Amino acid sequence: MSRTWLVLISTTLALSVFSLVVGVADLSLSQISVTAFKGGEYDFVVNHYRLPRLFLAIGVGAGLGISGALVQGVIRNPLASPDLIGVSAGAGFVATLLLTVFPNAPVWMLPVAAMIGGVSVGLLLIIIARSVQLPPARMALTGIAISAFLASGIDYLLVVHPIEINTAMIWLTGSLWGRGWEQMPYIWMGLAILLPLSLWLAWRLDIVGLGDESAISLGVELDKVQAMALICAVMLASLSVSIAGTISFVGLLAPHLARLLFGHNHKALLTGSAVIGALLVLTADTIARGISPPIELPAGVLTSVIGAPYFIFLLKRYKGW
Structure with a gap:
């Protein structure tokens, strides 16, 4: 187990250094180290472009990975993820609405709009599930239906407002282009609050995995635990999407890979999903630039x-x- 963690962390650190080197201007390690601490010729490239993207990629990937692990733990469906339950589509729809209808809106409004969209869909899913007593596994199907409906709304906005389509498409396909230090507090403050809460829920999710009757007989407040885990998942996914757009499949891939490496214990699964999610997004962003x-x-x-x-x-x- 310790060897697996060592490999994952070492790979993430090595890729982090490589992400600072690669790009339009290929820099050496000495140039990066001098620039990072003393400024100079490449100050903007390193300190205001690549370094914030590095931390944002790690934060966004960790948020999506944890969100996916929580969703799969609550719904108990190995195919569930923030993409499939409609959270990403909700964030994308409201953000696209802002970009197309109000193209001159302040930059800070985009993360706020995406957060509102993602959280609204998450709350809608919880309300529907509670009102009609949906089994956890069928919540995923409800989320897919909501996601398809919102995707058609996004397509409609792009057709009606063709002038703003380029800006919207860059965001909808998922990219850290144009992101900087101003987006940093959103994702890292969210992780600082929601990661400990997720780990607090970990052993409860382990018991929930035994089945509803077993969880209730062992003293777990099932509805409360499921609602808290879903709220954490929705918040983390919404924060991540609000910064980087809809980066697909990370919330599905990271928990599956973490489960292969660390098993089904949610404490290890959540932390493993965070590291693997960070590695996936950092790899994708580095390749995208280089x-x-x-x-x-x-x-x-x-x-x-x-x-x-x-x-x-x-x-x-x-x-x-």
């Missing part, structure tokens, strides 16, 4: 290239679910 500079691909395109085939594999594996 594959063909100065052209920059959206990071969400690269995660989809990996995630879509894996999702098909999971559908085949869990076809009887």
Whole structure:
């Protein structure tokens, strides 16, 4: 177990250093170290462009990974993720509405709008589930229906407002382009608050995994635990989407890979999902910047290239679910 953690952390650190080196201007490690501490010729490239993107990629990936692990723990469906339950679509719809209808809105309003959209869909899902007593596994299907409805709304906005389509598409495909230090407090303050709460819920989610009757007989307040875990998941996913747009499949991939490495214990699963999610987004963002500079691909395109085939594999594996 300790060797696995050592490999993951070492890989993340090595990739972090590499992400500072690669780009339109290829810099050496000595240039980066001098610039980071003393400023100079490459001050803007390192301190105001690559360094904030590095920390944002780690934060966004960790948020999506933890969110996916919580969603799968509550719904008890291995195919569930923030993308599939509609949280990302909700954040995307409200953000697209802002970008197309109010293109001159202040920059700070975009994360706020995305947060409102994601949280609203999450609350709607909880209300529907409680009102009609949906089994946890069927919540995923309800989220897919909500996501499809909101996706059609996004398409409508893009068709009606073609002038703003480029800005909206960059955000919808998932990218850290144009993000900087001003977005840092959103994701890291969210992680500082919601990660400890998620870990507090960990052993309760382990018991919930035994089944509703077993959890209740062991003294777990089932509805309360499920609601708190879903709220944490929705908040983390909304924060991540509000900063980087809809980076797909990270919330699905990270928990599955963490489960292969660390098992089903939620304390290890949540922390493992955070590190693996950070590694996935950091890898995607680094490749997006370095594959063909100065052209920059959206990071969400690269995660989809990996995630879509894996999702098909999971559908085949869990076809009887």
